[in-house]
Amino acid sequence: MSLSLLLSCIWAVAANVLAMTPSKDHHWRNAYILIAVGIPIVGYVVVQHGPWIGLLVLAAGCSVLRWPVIYFGRWLRRIGRSTSAE
Numbered sequence: 001m002s003l004s005l006l007l008s009c010i011w012a013v014a015a016n017v018l019a020m021t022p023s024k025d026h027h028w029r030n031a032y033i034l035i036a037v038g039i040p041i042v043g044y045v046v047v048q049h050g051p052w053i054g055l056l057v058l059a060a061g062c063s064v065l066r067w068p069v070i071y072f073g074r075w076l077r078r079i080g081r082s083t084s085a086e
């Protein structure tokens with residue numbers, strides 16, 4: 001197993017362990033840290049294994065961090081509506 005895939009597996013395990021811990025801010029601080037660490041790992045996977053494996057790792061990360069992705073999609077839709085109304 002390559003280093004990039006090993007790092008992505010460690011990231012997934014860490015994300016699941018962090019999800020099991022109690023949190024006062026509903027895990028948003030953990031989500032920000034996981035996003036900041038996960039983006040370079042996805043880039044590293046793309047460099048080593050190509051875009052298809054990178055997309056699979058990105059989809060796995062999005063499934064773990066689904067609420068930040070949902071809120072980002074809602075924000076993009078809201079931005080799209082405000083620019084098209086002008």
